[in-house]
Amino acid sequence: MKRIILFLATNLAVVLVLTIVLNLLGVGRAVGPNNMTALLVFSVVVGFTGSIISLLMSKLMAKWSTGARVITQPANSTELWLVNTVQSLANRAGIGMPEVAVYDGEPNAFATGAFKNSALVAVSTGLLSGMNHEEIEAVLGHEISHVANGDMVTLTLIQGVVNTFVVFLSRVVGFFVDQVLLRNNDSERRGPGIGYMISVFVCEIVFGIVASMIVAWFSRWREFRADAGSARLLNSTLPMQHALARLGQMQGDGLPQSMQAFGISGGGSGWGALFASHPPLEERIAALQQLRG
Template identity: 80%
Template sequence: MKRIVLFLATNLAVVLVLSLVLNVLGVGRAVTGAGIDVGALLVFSVVVGFTGSIISLLVSKPMAKWSTGARVIDNPSSSTELWLVNTVRQLADRAGIGMPEVAVYDGEPNAFATGAFKNSALVAVSTGLLESMSRDEVEAVLGHEIAHVANGDMITLTLIQGVVNTFVVFMARVVGFFVDKVLLRNNGERLGIGYMVTVFVCEIVFGLLASIIVAWFSRHREFRADAGSAKLLGSPVPMQHALARLGGIPPGELPQGMNSLGISGGNTGWGALFATHPPMEQRIAALQSLQLR
């Protein structure tokens, strides 16, 4: 909760700074003269920008269970399930977080963690992961997911998405007003077609640029989670082996919208700008240079 309050306070400060900058540069007066209520637009942008992201976070656990068909292990029915639950409990204790729900779902090798709160998260692994990897490697993957939870990555990524959404909504409408009222000389009380077309185009363009920012943070958090697994296990070697194994097999696909939650991924070339995961080679190299205290 403290993380959420501090982050929201920071974002509010960013919005206020944006408003001041617009006024200092004279943009605020210009858009006000064009008929824009900057304050109301900022509030509207914040509400639109954050509402969807926060709702998605709050329903992330039930949606993940439903979309993947994950079965929560309430009463372990096999030695593997018992080992899985006990391992997650041990890792959660080391990380100082509450015991997450542990689930298994049918699919190719992959794993994910989600949830709005670090003390009531969900950690799920696929049957393909359990069948294709050694227990040391699976433990490293579980450590990676527990590190995500302990770092508050799901919350932070959601709030960052909310921030960039806010800027996309705000700037698209400012440009739309400018085009409609200034360039197209629309002096009518109602906004014209120029506004609607400009906002539509700007939301696409700004949205693509914003997704690059979100993807960069997502890649950064993967490095942190890899390092977190190494610290929880006391050695980076199991995580290196797990990543090397995952790099040699096709990753299990997750439902649309959950790709950033998986253990593996990554693109090359221009696609790397939008990738939620770094290449396996970079992650392994980062672990090799990791200094554990």
């Protein structure tokens, strides 16, 4: 499960911190199955807060975790070509010019940001040195397509919805466990006890893992769509096919573990495939070949 990403990690951390704080303040324990409306509102607030904060922090955290340097003034012909290519692709996709950045690392690239017209597109030095211009342009088209498709916002909404269910169901289970313990102890205690708090904490982790599978499924689906978007921007599927094949030969993703779902390549096998942010490169190439047909 090495494809656990910055977005999910930040989101889960915020949800757990909010849960602990609200429980300490007594807010979390004041809502329950006896007041479903209050419990649902509470779940929505907690569930969407984590994903929205993750979205708003995405550019800053991406730059920090990769050491990406934003090109404000091209220092050489490669950087000039890179900026001009991103500008051309952004114009074709109908979005504002993203920030363009370069970071040291093995071949990869990523795009992130809360808004279509102020996104970030970054490529590694390994990708710039290991691919030809046509292949790099295809990768950039893939990343621009992510931005144009609004994938980060959609990911945020999906994460917010599944978070809401995680928070809601965790508390329902917590209250049920607490009531069972209360009856078994024949106690007159009022309000949730330690059984509730432990159950909620455990359930949020367990249900959160299931929620991560749902988000990972969407992440894999959006990769196919971004590949197709690159093909549309370049009027051919071949450059993206060649770029994916070259990535397979390079055998390196070059991103920190927390950022891997934002990159161009990835995948998993066995149980790890359920949490993989990217489909295998072979499947993506096959999908492009079918699209070409």
